[in-house]
Amino acid sequence: MSRYQSLKEECFEANLKLPALDLVIYTFGNVSAVDRSKGVFAIKPSGVDYATLRPDDIVIVDFDAELVEGSMRPSSDTKTHAYLYKRWPEIGGISHTHATYSVAWAQAQMDIPIMGTTHADHLPSDIPCSPPMSDELIKGDYEHMTGQQIIDCLHEKGLKYQEVEMILLGNHGPFTWGKDAAKAVYNSKVLEELARMAFLTLQINPKAPRLKQALIDKHYWRKHGANAYYGQENFEK
Amino acid sequence: MSRYQSLKEECFEANLKLPALDLVIYTFGNVSAVDRSKGVFAIKPSGVDYATLRPDDIVIVDFDAELVEGSMRPSSDTKTHAYLYKRWPEIGGISHTHATYSVAWAQAQMDIPIMGTTHADHLPSDIPCSPPMSDELIKGDYEHMTGQQIIDCLHEKGLKYQEVEMILLGNHGPFTWGKDAAKAVYNSKVLEELARMAFLTLQINPKAPRLKQALIDKHYWRKHGANAYYGQENFEK
């Protein structure tokens, strides 16, 4: 048995969530899970249908995207995952989909404005959309530069990857991350729902206002940080 | 066995309806059920996924939101439920969701206009949307004041909670209620469908008229009150 068996299982389970949550059709997505103690991550093989995917198909690569274990070619987006794992020490999983509403906002090249408490429950800012890459970079090491594009976009907008666990790549689609692969997939689903709510809101009222700062703070911090009182952590009767 | 066992079961069953009716993803909602003879209500624990929720996880609290029985922290919205149970003696259940179309109207900060008989079959007015709370109140006892916000909004619009069993909290989402928890959930589903119909209607015809008063009266009163002739109550062959 592989020494990466449990990592492969985690990655496999998280990948299967994508079609179950209606986030992908066919092979339109990939999830990875990291094991920092071993310096590797597990990722979906390229172009394999979720219906036939098995745990042993999962590929193990290092943080330079070099193959460590596996008989299949890893996802074509592997270098993007590697770039982020190398630079963001606090994340444990990454998810990439072509979910419909998320892609629509990415194609519109617009940030998703924060307009409600559902959004503020998850992140305290708009959901950033990166501008398209320059032609020169596209023709170069494209998937590697996609990682840099993500980090640059967050940096320019003054966002922390520990708080804003999602981004839209302009004209492409969403990348999300989190403490593990399951949380990254959770964020993909939440992003898709926020994208749908924001779309509908602006259809109903094109002048719908941004959420006021007091509500952003209230909802974000009641679920995050030391003074959170949502969920079952730190609960004392 | 707990003396609140049947109340917990009622609350549990009603909570499970939320994902079954496509009204929530993950933990985006909560339902409560009251037992007025015992002066308590049962409510979903905070942040627990519907897939793993068990009847024994349901928390019992009193009308001041104080814990009576249970090993888990109750929903972060518990004080809102408590506020309403204390002031509205005729309700038996409350449901709160982040259903997509309902949230979109709440984010648009607009009442849902009454435009058809499906709407009038359930309530004789627009579905009210409360304005956002003041910053001062948000930073204070937020969930408690949310209950007051609901009651104030109905009062200002001249609506009775016995007739209008639903409201949108501006920028947040829907709260619904009814004679028991099942009816509160029913109202959540009906509200979501009315929100979707109204959205589509105004997309098709932005000048679509309000339903004429004669049809509001006809449809509302053929299903409600002493002269109703819908359903099987008071049926004599």
Next chain:
Amino acid sequence: MSRYQSLKEECFEANLKLPALDLVIYTFGNVSAVDRSKGVFAIKPSGVDYATLRPDDIVIVDFDAELVEGSMRPSSDTKTHAYLYKRWPEIGGISHTHATYSVAWAQAQMDIPIMGTTHADHLPSDIPCSPPMSDELIKGDYEHMTGQQIIDCLHEKGLKYQEVEMILLGNHGPFTWGKDAAKAVYNSKVLEELARMAFLTLQINPKAPRLKQALIDKHYWRKHGANAYYGQENFEK
């Protein structure tokens, strides 16, 4: 066993199709089936959920909407069905739903324009939407007058009920009919799909043209009438 047993079964099966085809939630619809040799029709009881409906719950009434057999109150729309059966000798079933897109067009008070061959495969004209009833008639024998409203609307627009098997009641929703109850339900589903296609078409291109007459004729008549060559009728190798 009732002498209307097979009629009740036909009506029961057709009613169950409504939730299965996503045309209704809860009790938002009713289907009837006629037996002209016995001068009666079978219809859903009022306010009964589809999940608990049994064949024996189906109510038998005559063409004046008088109860013939059954222990439950028939649908509140029974007089509308009776009115149509009495005046349209060639129909065998009627279906009424509150399907979302159909209702949205009804609330918009607009005919659904014929814009594609999917539409022309089923009827050779726009789908008519009746104007709202006068206040006087609403306050009178409302459900009876709803039947007259349907017939008047078709008459005024010069449409034949044998060709146009569907209508939208302004501010209310769709009624459809056909040679039997199953065909009436089929028409409810087709109408909902045509309503959705027309909505999307006009969102994409508000100036989308009406289907040219040559295509209306080609598609309608290749499926209907003596020279039809669609389906398996009159097929000779």
Next chain:
Amino acid sequence: MSRYQSLKEECFEANLKLPALDLVIYTFGNVSAVDRSKGVFAIKPSGVDYATLRPDDIVIVDFDAELVEGSMRPSSDTKTHAYLYKRWPEIGGISHTHATYSVAWAQAQMDIPIMGTTHADHLPSDIPCSPPMSDELIKGDYEHMTGQQIIDCLHEKGLKYQEVEMILLGNHGPFTWGKDAAKAVYNSKVLEELARMAFLTLQINPKAPRLKQALIDKHYWRKHGANAYYGQENFEK
């Protein structure tokens, strides 16, 4: 057993995918599969519901649409399929649906603009929409001329059928094709998803830009042609 048994099975399986992938209701579509060595293709019989369709119902015809084997009338669109098989030697399957978003763009009489990488992963141009046929041709050999209409539209727009495996027939709906029937159905599903994404994108931002050429080239050619590095073909560790 028929000498066309395996061809019928392939055609049957591909047809069943249409309702499973939510691309058709009732009988709104048909798929065919070719056997070029035998000079025939298999196609769905006309007007038969997918729920009752059996492999033996599949009809075998030649490239002039003449019946070779089968007891049922072939699809009313058979001549269109025959026309394409005769002229396009590299295709193995054809799929025709009335999928909702694809039809909406066809009814809008607009090409679907290429606005994202999901689109460029599959084809390097807009998805063409043919103009309506002349009245004269409609009244003539309509289904035969529909084949010519498809080939003319691709020719006029300078597109290759080996690269652009999908088209919208103005006011009608989509035809897609591919190396076999399964790939043709895959293309029907992808087209429907691209149609939905493009619709949403333009609703969010009516001025959303076309995808830049460098990204079209990058995404199309990383999945197609000799230098592709997507999927498992030509993978060497």
